[in-house]
Amino acid sequence: QAGDGVPAAQKSSWTAFVKSIASVSGDLSSLTAPPFILSPVSLTEYPSYWCEHPGLFAKIADAKDDESRALAVLNWFISTLKGQYTSRNESMGSEKKPLNPVLGELFYGFWADKDGRGKTSLLVEQVSHHPPITAYVIENQSKGLRLVGHNAQKTSFSAGSIIVKQIGHAVLTYTPPTGTPVEYLLTFPRLRIDGIWYGSPYIELAETSYVSGGGFVSTVDYKGKGYFSGKSHSFKATVAPVMGTGVGEARYTIEGTWHTTSKITKSSGKVAAKGDEFHNVESGAYGKKEEVSVGDVATMEDFETRKLWGAVAKGIKTGDFDTASKEKSTIENDQRQRRKDEQAAGKTWPLKHFKLVENHPTCTSSLLFVFFVVLRVCFVFRVRVNASGLECAYTRLVLLFISRPHTLVPVPITDAIFLFADERLG
Ligand code: CLR
Secondary structure, rough: OOOOOOHHHHHHHHHHHHHHHHHHOOOOOOOOOOOOEEEEEEEEHHHHHHHOOOOHHHHHHHHHHHHHHHHHHHHHHHHHHHHHHHHHHHHHHOOEEEEEEOOOOEEEEEOOOOOOOEEEEEEEEEEOOOOOOOEEEEEEEEOOOOEEEEEEEEEEEOOOEEEEEEEEOOEEEEEOOOOOEEEEEOOHHHHHHOOOOOOOOOOEEEEEEEEOOOOEEEEEEOOOOOOOOOOOEEEEEEEEEOOOOOOOOOOOEEEOOOOOOEEEOOOOOOOOOOEEEEEEOOOOOHHHHOOOEEEOHHOOOOHHHHOOOOHHHHHHHHHHHHHHHHHHHHHHHHHHHHHHHHHHOOOOOOOOEEEEEEEOOOOHHHHHHHHHHHHHHHHHHOOOOOOOHHHHHHHHEEEEEEEEEEEEEEEEEEOOOHHHHHHHHO
């Protein structure tokens, strides 16, 4: 029944919140929500979901050829979805509203070396507050793997659900011991947050996301439970070469539900190996999720997430919402003052690890658009394009166009950004 998940005393404030979602479209982050739906975790911590299976991430470096590497990247990507999109339901009973990071908020962490997989480091910075944009770097230096990405969201309300369009993308770079680096472009699925009526929100994924690079493109289609059939959290992925023999033809098809298991079918050649397990959240490397390790709060700087939000988080966790909201106001007032002072001084907040760069000057973008269309046509109609560098251009162009809605992209300032993080974490 409607409102079942809402504590009796918060029913009216939940209704007010839902109404405000319906009217204020775009950015939900600054809306005031009733206490029961608040999470004590800041959005700057979410990029750690990308590496809760550090072994699967490291394995990308072990692939022998482009084809198996494309599968390894897809495998790691799929393995992150359960954590990204269902873990709050598991740990807190429903999807929750994360703390809205302040400008310049920082989150550092790592996953220790184990079984020769190498150490993986995480660095996150909130690079914009209005709209909220979170940028991150995840790196396993010993394996030559580096993921750089940024996230923003555009929300709307439709048929009782919140629709979240993810803006941003991530680029995974694999640098082999010898030879040239390979780049994989990752895009993110669309979210539908259901269960709003009942006060127990949960996420379903929709539409399509891509992993493109190393000569292959993986297309992941997401489907939820239909009215009459289908399972929730279903997906179907295909892996196809972007040039050469069989361009655009799926070599592999993977089907299943991302929060449980999936199977892979090989479609190239005469022999089809059917029914092999692709991923299984219960077994082997998938079964053991490893949360990120962070340093001691006592040694943190003021703007590091767990220190900054410490008192707010404690209030939310212990049910002391008065303290939580008082502490939250203190942080917000401090932010407002900083912005005022900066404006008066004609300065802006200096980001620590990223700089914002213009993504696509209009003139080049329209030229490149033509090029992109030509390549896309080649791909769809399976025309062989074999020129070197074309595929790289293809990936870059996809990137250019999917990231169109925002013009500013955060890029890491230096290659030595982990020195600071490592210093903090010892
Ligand atoms: C952030 C980037 C991660 C994946 C991810 C998972 C959950 C998303 C979150 C992103 C963005 C913020 C989000 C959240 C679920 C709910 C929350 C959309 C995309 C909104 C702001 C809160 C809505 C309030 C309801 C719970 C009522 O890789």
